[in-house]
Amino acid sequence: MVELVQAWLQRPNFIVFVILFLWGVYIMAAHPNLVKKLIGLYIVQTSAIFFLVAFSAKDGATVPIILADSGAVDATLYANPLPHVLTVTAIVVQVATLGVSLALVSGIYRKFGSLDEEEILERVE
Amino acid sequence: MTFEFPLLVLLIMTAAGAIVVKDLISAVFILGSYSFALALVWALLGAVDVAFVEAVVGAGLATVFFLLTLFRMAEKDTQIRRPPVPWIAFVALPLLAILLLYGAGDLPAFGDPLSPASTHISPEYLENSVEQTRTPNTVTAVLMDYRALDTLVETIVIFTAGIACALILRRGT
Numbered sequence: 001m002v003e004l005v006q007a008w009l010q011r012p013n014f015i016v017f018v019i020l021f022l023w024g025v026y027i028m029a030a031h032p033n034l035v036k037k038l039i040g041l042y043i044v045q046t047s048a049i050f051f052l053v054a055f056s057a058k059d060g061a062t063v064p065i066i067l068a069d070s071g072a073v074d075a076t077l078y079a080n081p082l083p084h085v086l087t088v089t090a091i092v093v094q095v096a097t098l099g100v101s102l103a104l105v106s107g108i109y110r111k112f113g114s115l116d117e118e119e120i121l122e123r124v125e
Numbered sequence: 126m127t128f129e130f131p132l133l134v135l136l137i138m139t140a141a142g143a144i145v146v147k148d149l150i151s152a153v154f155i156l157g158s159y160s161f162a163l164a165l166v167w168a169l170l171g172a173v174d175v176a177f178v179e180a181v182v183g184a185g186l187a188t189v190f191f192l193l194t195l196f197r198m199a200e201k202d203t204q205i206r207r208p209p210v211p212w213i214a215f216v217a218l219p220l221l222a223i224l225l226l227y228g229a230g231d232l233p234a235f236g237d238p239l240s241p242a243s244t245h246i247s248p249e250y251l252e253n254s255v256e257q258t259r260t261p262n263t264v265t266a267v268l269m270d271y272r273a274l275d276t277l278v279e280t281i282v283i284f285t286a287g288i289a290c291a292l293i294l295r296r297g298t
Contacts, residue, residue, distance in 0.1 A: 007230045018225045033205045057170040059236040064263040075248035076238040079171035081263040089279045096286035102194045103293040
């Protein structure tokens with residue numbers, strides 16, 4: 001048990017990821033307002049990206065940009081570039097899907113005149 | 126490491142603000158500051174490309190999308206009530222948190238240069254990319270040279286999203 005708590009305290013990034021992820025999931029599931037649900041979705045997506053990027057860091061390493069005249073490259077001196085590549089594309093796709101869902105919310109508002117889930121359900125019936 | 130803890134606290138505070146605030150336009154602005162705090166954390170972790178993209182696309186473009194949606198709405202709809210918290214949230218969320226943190230014991234240490242993620246294929250890219258692609262930035266080399274086809278398909282995804290937005294927002298149908 002003590003070892004497990006020590007393992008958590010060595011990983012503040014992971015604790016922040018867990019808090020943001022679960023809070024976002026809760027807001028997505030429980031809040032009746034559609035825009036608040038999208039804010040929760042955004043927080044869940046960014047927390048997952050945050051978790052991936054946290055694994056790319058190495059102690060004593062710098063940004064993965066290699067100077068041309070440095071000769072043979074020591075890989076432990078540069079941060080791992082692969083999570084960066086994955087997450088750069090993920091952020092852009094995330095904002096694209098956010099745009100589509102905001103367009104849907106806008107269409108719903110135009111048709112039913114409300115952002116509240118329960119009011120919309122009443123007006124649908 | 127010195128600057129990381131205050132930034133992580135700032136991250137949680139701004140996320141809490143975006144979730145708790147009752148005025149939607151204020152919540153969206155706080156979400157923009159959350160994105161910017163996230164970009165600062167990533168720049169500290171050595172992921173400068175991700176930090177640029179988050180600052181431009183996350184803090185900038187996403188905030189603009191939210192505001193464009195909210196500016197069309199009446200004021201009574203952007204001032205919202207706060208719903209009561211259902212009792213199951215007090216049981217289910219701590220259980221899920223304990224499950225996730227229990228799994229954290231098996232993760233490699235953060236910042237370990239010999240963790241599995243950093244030893245398999247990524248040293249190959251770091252050691253050979255300058256010679257093979259003549260690009261000093263390894264992230265650009267992987268994105269535009271080794272994985273250029275994936276990036277092409279990603280732009281198709283964004284194109285599809287743009288078409289979907291245009292079709293949904295078209296008036297008079």
